[in-house]
Structure formats: structure tokens, C-alpha cells
Amino acid sequence: MTIITKDRKSHIQRTEFDVSRFNRFVDEIVKDSTKQFQEAEIDEFKKVIIDQVSLKESIEAEKLFDLIIRESNDNITKDTPQYTYLSASSLLRKLYKKASKERGFDYKKGYGDYYSFVFMMTEKGLYSDEIISAYSEEELRQAGSFIDKSKDRLFSYPGLFLLNKNYLIKGYKNEQMELPQERFLTTALYLMKDEPVNKRLEYVNEAYWVMSNHFVGLATPTLMNSGRPLGSLSSCHILTMADSLQSIMDVLKDTATFSQNGSGIGIYLGYLRADGSWIRGYKGRSTGVVHPCRLLNNVAEYVNQLGARKGGISAYLPVWHLDIFDFLDLRLKTGSQERRAHSLFTAVCLPDEFMRRLNSRETWTIFDPYEVNKKLGFDLNRLYDKKKLQEGEIPNPIDHAFTYSYRIAEQSDLQLKKVIKATDIYKNIYNARKTGGTPFMYFSDTAARKNPNSHAGSPLGSNLC
Template sequence: MQIIKRDQRETSVDIQEIRKALEWACAGLDVSYLELESHSTALYGGQDRVSTRDIQLSLVDEALHMTTPQRPEFRIVAARLLLMEIYKEAAYNRGYTEFGYGDYLTCVREAVRRNLYDPVIFEYYTEAELYEAGKFLTPAYDLDFDYAGARLLINRYLIRDREEVFELPQEMFLTIALFCAANEEKTHRLDRVREFYEVLAARKISLATPILLNLRRCGGNLSSCFVAAADDSLDSIFYTVNTIARISKNGGGVGVNISRIRSAGAEIKGTPGASGGVVPWIRIMNDTAVAVNQMGKRAGALTVALDAWHHDLPEFLELQTENGDQRKKAYDIFPQVVVPDLFMERVEERGEWTLFDPHEVRLAYGVEIAELWGDEFKKWYTKLESDTSLSLTRRVSARELFKQIMKSQVETGMPYLFFKDTVNRMNPNKHDGIIPSGNLCQESFSNFRPSAIEEPHTEEGSIRQISREGLVHTCNLVSLNLAEIDEYELPQICARAVRILDNSIDMTFPPIMESRHHNERYRTIGVGAMGLADLLAKKKIPFEKAAAFADAYFEKIAYFTVSASADLALERGAYPAFAGSDWERGIFFGRDRAWYEANSDIASKWLELMDKISREGIRNSQLLAIAPNTSSSLLQGCTAGVLPVFSKFHIDKNANGAIPLCPPFIKESFWYYKENKHIDQREVVRLMGAIQKWIDQGISMELLYNLNTPITARDIYEVLMTAWKEGVKTVYYTRTLQKNSNISEKAECESCAN
């Protein structure tokens, strides 16, 4: 039997070489290479002139077929066999003969020569430093990948040259670590490189996609989340459309608040009924997100937010339903309703709710109601309700409107819900603005506002100018992989996560100036978490006891993260808007010193930290945000986010084949992985509420209703009311498990969830 090698040479098959590969792939695992070999012989025996690559991939397929909940190790065998093929491909592409990794410095030189790495790396580091850094590289970390993670890494993240793999996994992590530490003090910079590399390579910290993709390339955006607002003018709206396009082009997920825009039937320059409302503008934004498709890689992703008091809300809720006028639909955006406490109170007491036109309110009172929250909003809202002179209003049943929201959620998975008062009560920068709405995945938000655009008339015509500096919320994300972190490691892991993100702010190239202004003023970062279901299983904690455990565990994460940012402030200075913030006043996560003294087991540490920050400041205005992590969790080999698993074991079938998926501790802790589809969603919400106490931004909380069990409208209503009362800030997707079918799938946000 003859086989064809990569260089097209023909040679006889060597069974011993195949056996050696299988031994390497099975080393250290509770499986025998002989078992795989006995199943695989038929795949490569009897065929002539088969390529070595085809033999290798047939072994990968056989290992996947042998993966079961009882034998999950075979998915790791499949990953190793796949990586072996990538090692060979990279070696051939780069011209060396060793199996696995070549010389790292030579790799960097060649990557720069081929325009794959940013040449600035040789401005940051000498060749001697790069040679020394190359000693940190540890190929053994590759052995921990399972097939789903290895395949995702190879297909999405490793740099290719002419469609052939150039870069290997540990080279990617080490190069990113070098760029992350580029601005550190030179005396201990390589120590920082080693620290960063080890937490990335050991998969204790997961980087969001923009950082993972762009940090070693030329001039890339590293931020995941952007949220902007449009004013009620033609110039501002189209300026916002341009903002959407530029952010989308650079790979960011976009949120846009449109609550200031006048409603349908409002007057324009004294002409009654001239306005078409928000829907036509949403359609333009929808088409912009589709058209600017991030260099052909994927369509832009956009959430559009509207306050619950806006006159156009009923039409907004129909944007994605199948029935009705198709000219009023926008199927490629993700609608978000901004909900004040007053609305939820009216729903609970079966009261009336009034919808207003913001333009009419501005004309009558000079008030921008979209900028109000809490008691100030209630004061103005009740005043407007009693004003019978306002003509463009709708009085509706609050509960019926809420039912319409619920109905749309079950039918389409949306709208998202953003509990505005809950968010702004915990906003540490309420002295400096307002958080009007959330980002694409509903976990990241801070103060933002539109630029004020004026159009003075001159003899030359109309000239646009910006008279007030706008702010676009901008956030860089990482996630702690709780499946891989022991509790004693939390202080150093949190410190490294904060340092990586603070460094990335200085390394990024913001796509718009309002984003740069936001970075400079607030230095917002988002340390998140994934693998909570794994941590619970590892510790054999039943889901029923998860909330109490998570409360205490995430308090520690919050403390160590805030403490790390306080240490950075001593080294680098506080964020510019610190003066007057809740941080300076000793109010952490919306709670004062007295609360910590009465409720925290580590109260003395919190009080000491409050005193330190009040004196010295804190580096980052907001620090914690838990993204969905739908696919980055595959790369990390853990469960996504902080939600329960959907399934303990399933086969993901797609155009690229069938991939077995299961959590890391499935074999030893099978019964402690409770599936979300079998859990009352009120219990899920209570767990999220316990975690939310310690997250100063948000949590991408999905709700899952299993329609194979009795579910009523009352059940869904109680889940959402529980979310509001438990202090959950946002509701992300609503998913339904249809009778006798799989879960209804929604597109993921690659910027946040990777």
C-alpha cells in the first residue's frame, strides 16, 4: 500500500508510525491506543495512494465516533490528532522539519516578513528579549484541548498564510502576551509576559475575540462592546448610522439608544404629523449592519433600544414578528426595551401606562425624558400624565403591554429587557451622566451620550459641526475560567485579568473618536466568568444550593478585582472622572459602609479597601461584566457563562460534521450537572440575582422555557417579575424548547461571546 506525503512523495505505509501517533494522542488518558487502532484499521487499510492527511483525519473521525459520556477522553484524543496534523502543516509552510514547534524567534521574524504580525513587536522588544520569551513557550498546554476547542482555535483564531496554517496555539498565546505587556516597565516586563502567557495558555483567563484576533496584527480594534445614542435630528441620526458602520467594520458589537427620536405623527418644523417615527430609522440601521459585514466575515450585530414610555413602543415590539406590514420589519437587529421601575410597579398593580412623544415633551417642558431615571423620572412622568394638553399620547394597560412584550419574547426570543433604574442605582459614575441602555449581549454598559451636532447656515451652505463631545460606551472583556481556577489562585488571576484589560485600552485603535473619549475618561473594563456549572459540579454542590455559594464566591472575585484596580491606580493614576464617583464616596456596588459591616463576611477588608480608594483612587470606573461566552467556552473547555448546562452530552451537527460536546467533569460529576431545561427559571433568576450583587455592569442572562412541560403565561410573567425584584439588570435572549424538538437557536455575539 502506497501513501502520499505532504511534499507529494510516495512511500509505503508504516503502521509503526501510525501507532506512534496514537500512543502520543492517548498518553495520560484513561483510554488505550490499541482500542482506537483496532477500530481504525479499516479506514486506512486496503486503499492505495491515500494521503497522510486523509489517514490522520480518519483517525480523528474515529476518535470522535468513540466519544460517549462514559468515554469522554476520546474527544481529547481527537483534538491531539487534529493538532498533530496542524503541526505538520505549519512546519511544511514555514520550512522546518521538527515535529511540533520550531524556534520562536525565527517564527516571529518570518511572521513579520510575511506581514502576519505587526512589525512594531521589534520596536517593543529586542531579539534577545524575544529569544528569552521563547523559553516560556510550553507545548504541553496543547494536550489539554478537546476537539471542539482545538477545531475552533484552528479555524477561527490561528493566523494563516495563503490558507495554510502558519501560527501554532502556544505561539499565538505567547505573542499576545508580549503585546499585552509591551507598555509595562522594562525592568520586569518579561516577568509580566510570563505571567500573562501562563494564565492564557493554561486557559485560566479567556480573551474576547477582538483581543484574541487582533492584538498581534496591525492596527486592530481590541474592544468588544460599544453603545451609542442618537439625538432627535437628521444630522445626529445619520451620524449614528455612520458610527454603526465604522464600529461594525472593525468587529465590534453595537448598541444604539433611539429614545430621543420623535415618534410617528410628531410635527417637524411646525408641520403636524410629518414624522414617520423610529421604525424607518431602525430599518436604515438594520440594513447598515447587514451591509457593513466586517470584511465579509459576518454581518454586523446591532441592538436598538427604546424606552418603555416611548409612543412608538407597540410598533417597536412588532419589528420581528412574522405578521403585519413587512415594510415595518427589521429582522437583523436585536430590539431592547428600556424598563423603569415605575412601569414594573404599574404592571404589578394592574395600572395604566402612558406613552409619550419625546419631542412634544421637549417643546412643552424643555426636558429630555430619556435622560431621567429613578425619582426624577417618576416626578416628571406623573406630571406629564396629568397634562391633558399633550396631544401625542397613548393610554394603555401596563399589564397588556407587558403581555405583548412576553408574547414577542416567546415568538422571537426578544426584546431584551434593560431595567434602567436598577442599572443606574448601581452606576458608580452617576455624578457624571446616565446609563441609558445596554450593549448587544446585555452585560456591558456605562455612561454614554450623543454628540451634539449643529448645522449653522453660511453663504457657502450648510456646514456640520460637533458642538458637544459625545461618548460611546466602550469596553474590553476577558472571562475567568472557573473550571480551571482553584480558589487560592483568585487574587493573582483577578489581578492579571485587570492588568491585561487596562493594558489593552492603551493598545487598541478605537474606530471612532467618541470611543476614544470614553476610554480616556472612564477606562471601563469587563472581567467576566465562565464555567460556573463546572465549578459547582467539581465541588459537588447541588443547583438548589448554588445561589448561596455563588454569592460568597463572586464577592471574593469582586473584592480581588476592585483591589487590583486600586493597586493599578497607585501605579498609574485613577480614571479622570473619579472625583465625585461612588468609589470616592465609599459606595461599592450601590452599597455603603454600613451595609458591608452588617452583611459581609469580609467586611473589614472591604472597609480598608474603601479607605484606600477614597485616598488614592481606582484605575477603572467599572470592572465586571459576564458575557455569554457561547463559543469561547468551547475554546476554554468549560461551560458557557454562569448559566446551567443545556445538555450534559450532545452531538453538535453542522456543515462541518458532528462534534461531541460535554462539560469537563462529566465523568466524575455527572449527576451534579443539572440541565437548564429541567430547572424552574425562577431559580435560575435567583442565582443570577445573587451574582449580580457583585457585578457592577451586567450578566448575559438567557431564559429557557421547556414547552415539553406545562408552561403558562403566568409562569413567564413571574420569572420576569422575579428578575426585576431580585436586582437582575438585564434579560438577554428568551429561548424556547419546542415540543419534541431541539432548542430554537439564535445568533451569537462573537464580539462578546467569542
């Protein structure tokens, strides 16, 4: 006879496996899933699991949930999608039992007292004290009444699995503390805490309602970090790496900090001098953008947001930069792996002038930004075309600043420049996207023209959002 073991914290309880009790247990899970199943198929479903359990000398009670989930997932097909909700129902029951054991409430009657839960989580340092400080006990008890446990039945298995794995707050020993509707309500309370006192609970109720009904899905950092003592609520930030060692290291530090707090980052690299450029007057000493990209790649892998996910970092380089071909190769599987950055997302900034030349199959010139700035006195990174250049129109420095200056640089006597076919760059972009999924395409002149904050400058690049 198979022995079922249960960890009661003070002791291990051992009981014989009761088939009739297990059948009732599975029937409850099926009923909670709110989906229709044929009695014969559920009988067969239970028989398969009972046979598996009977082959074991002993098994933890918690593992029974895993067997149900595994068997249910194996039954999911195009014709039987309802099994994903049976898997979700089993996982929910598992989460309820684990949380109720830690917190001491009867999960069959609901979620337990929300105010006591928030107070306990704050004392443990798992919640920020801002919620307790912002809301009174009466307000938190009223907010707790908004929780609708039945909304848990809306989850499919993949959605509930990911919510539990990445978003629900666990104890320091990975104890199950938070449940799905508590994550939604806590998020709503945290986001609305600074609203007018006479209105904010109304806003909390509305925000909770749309989240619990899955009408709105929040950005990962917002849902993950709301109510926590640390973490950003913003999904993405944009940084610019200036052409100095200090700036490169400062950006690495800022990138790690943003990534630690759950945000993605877009980093513009167009100011960096190219491979073979001058350092302190010595030509050929610069190693270009590849090594800063590899440093960013290591940050993305190392700062992994408490194991929830790798950092999301995208690097932007203008298509006129001399290192553009090395940059496009960063995510390729072939070639020297010392010049690859597989965890870094790449993106290219494409001005109007490049697209015109690509369409007409003309040549394109790539430069070292340091040499252009040093010898010609202007910075291509800061320029964009305020108006589209019409066919046959001569660019002027006011309306077509980038195109006007680019053509001057193209005709100038520069040591570090290279004339290529515009189609050659496009071919490399195509191959990189085909094999590595990137680069993303950022149309820099178009973005600058549509920028509603143009009085504050033009956006050099974008980010993962």
C-alpha cells in the same frame, strides 16, 4: 492499492498507502492525547478508517486527519468523553504539520524560533510592528522560551476548532501560520508592551501562564486582535442616536467601524421621534425607529469581521416610547418581513415607574419624545429617579425626576400619546423573548443610581457585555 498524495509545493508526491505506517501514526496521536483508551477499541477505530481509505483510489495525506477526527467525533458519548481529546490531538497534529511546512521547522522538537516567527509575521503585515518596536531581540527570545507545547493537550476538540477557525492568524491564502501557544504569548506581549521595562516580561510570563492553562479566557476582540495591525481590543461600545438624519448616518458609520474591528455595540434610540411625528412642521412624516433598526441590522450582517462572526449590535428603546410595540416585534418570524430585523439584538429600558404600574396592574402611557420635548420643554431620556419612590410618597423633581416629569407628560394635552395597560407591554416583551430571545431588560433607574460616574451623567442604555 490506495495512493496517498502530498503537496510538496514544488511537486505532488505519490506513495502507496502503508497500513502499518498508518497504525503507528494513529498510535502517536492517541499517545499525544494523554487519555486512556482500550487497545481493542483503538484497533477497531483504526480498522474503520483503514476500510474507508481502502475504498478510494487516491486521497490527500491531509484528509487522513479529517477521517480520524470525524470517526473520533462519532465515538463521543456521555460515557466516552475522552474521544474529544483524541479529535483535538489529531487536529493539533494537522496544524503542526501545516505550520511547519509554511515556516520550515521540525514540529516534533517544538514550536520553532519565536523571534524569527514574529519578525516574519511583521514583514508579511500579519503582525503589527509594535511588538518588534517595543521589545528587543533578546526579550522576544526570552519570551519564546515561555512557550509550553504540552499545554496544547488541554484543548478539547470544540475549543481547539474554534480557536483555529476564528483566532489563529492565517496567511493571505489561508495558510496556517500561527499555532495556539503563539496566539497566547503574542497576546500577552501586546497587552504588556507599555508596562515598565524591568517588570513587563514577568507580567508577560504570568499572563501567558494563565491563558495557556485556560484559567482566564479573554474577550473575543482582545484575543483575536492583539498583535494584529488593525482591530479593537475592546468588546463593547455604547452609542447614542440623536434625532437627526446626520446623527443616524454618523452612528451607522461608527457602528460599522467598531464592528469591523471586532467590537459589539449598544445603541440608544430613545431620542428618535416616533412613527407619525412631525418633520419640518409636517405631521405624520416620520417613520419612527423601525427603519433605523433595519439599517443597523444590515450593518450587522454586512460588516462580519473578516467572516469570523456577524456584527453584534443591540438597540435600546425606553418602554415609554410610542414605537415600543413595533420595536418589540422586530425579531418575530411572523408578520411583514419588511419591518423585521432578525440580526439585531433588542433591549428595553425599564424605569421604576413602569415596574410599579406593572405590579399593580395599572395603565401606562407611551409618547413621542419629540413632541414631549417640543411642547413641555423637558427630555424624558435625560431623567432618572435618584431615590426610590416609597409607597404613598409624592414624587418631587429632585429625587424622582423621571417619575415626576413622566406624570406631568401623562396628564398633558399631547397629540401623539397612547394609554395602554402595563401588562400589555409585558405580554409583548414575554412573547418577543419566547420567540426571538430578546429584548434584554435594562432597568434604567437602578443602573443610573448605581453608576459610579454619576457626575458625568447617567447611562442611557447598555451593550452586549
